Amino acid sequence: xxxxLEKISDISVLTINEERIDAHNSGELKEYxxxxxxxxxxxxxxxxxxxxxxxSSGLGALLSGNKNIIAKSGKFALSNIQQQVMSMFxxxxxxxxxxxYTDLNxxxxxxx
Amino acid sequence: xxxxxxxxxxxxPTQTKYLDLIGSIGERIAKELDNFTGDREALAYQLNLVLTxxxxxxxxxxxxxxxxxxxxxxxxxxxxxLNIKVYDHGQGFDLATIPAPDFDHxxxxxxxxxxxxxxxxxxxxxxxxDCNVLEIIKYLK
Numbered sequence: 001x002x003x004x005l006e007k008i009s010d011i012s013v014l015t016i017n018e019e020r021i022d023a024h025n026s027g028e029l030k031e032y033x034x035x036x037x038x039x040x041x042x043x044x045x046x047x048x049x050x051x052x053x054x055x056s057s058g059l060g061a062l063l064s065g066n067k068n069i070i071a072k073s074g075k076f077a078l079s080n081i082q083q084q085v086m087s088m089f090x091x092x093x094x095x096x097x098x099x100x101y102t103d104l105n106x107x108x109x110x111x112x
Numbered sequence: 113x114x115x116x117x118x119x120x121x122x123x124x125p126t127q128t129k130y131l132d133l134i135g136s137i138g139e140r141i142a143k144e145l146d147n148f149t150g151d152r153e154a155l156a157y158q159l160n161l162v163l164t165x166x167x168x169x170x171x172x173x174x175x176x177x178x179x180x181x182x183x184x185x186x187x188x189x190x191x192x193x194l195n196i197k198v199y200d201h202g203q204g205f206d207l208a209t210i211p212a213p214d215f216d217h218x219x220x221x222x223x224x225x226x227x228x229x230x231x232x233x234x235x236x237x238x239x240x241x242d243c244n245v246l247e248i249i250k251y252l253k
Contacts, residue, residue: 020132020135022128022131022132022135022164022168023128023131023164023168023171023172024128024129024131024132053135053157053160053161055131055161055164055165055168055224056165056221056222056223056224056227057168057221059223060219060220060221060223061220063218063219063220064220067220084153084154084157087154087157088161088227091227091230091231092213092215092218092223092226092227093215093218094218096215097218
């Protein structure tokens, strides 16, 4: 899975450079997020601008990241979600669980 | 029933790397629906998702991860209906016992069947002679 990690202020911004998150690559995403959290990252924003498809396992990987960082009193947010992908968050009501920002600047501005 | 306008039959090894291929077929079929008046982009996504989830289900639950096993996906497009059948060779499961998700305490897995049911009009899972078949129907308006 093609991922890019950068630090903006104290926030770790993880950009997913894939069009598709499904059961083939979601395990890798979940594992990557868990390793970030184990390393002590306290504040993660996952940037989804390139993602045009996500399945239930992809939602599960993000949910795992969200749960694990909150358990360590950290913060987790998503940004730049495409319209059809957003409809999956709405259908599963996960839009009520995640902190979601329209774009990365908003996420960084609000979260810092 | 009238003969199908399009019939696509695909047999894949039980490996998740083929999910993209199967999902893409669903997306392309949505674009061939001349008489569909709804949101075509949304339907394309939904068919991609439903085929992906149904195939994952067959890979994970159906075949006990036996590497030589296969999943067969059969898609029939009729004038008024899209019919998807996914065949597996595993132990099978009872669709009626799959609980609705707990939205207040969401879990990391188990949303697949819920998504299929939410987006399609009919979902059944039945035992046939030597396999199980998950049949999914979407009425086209």
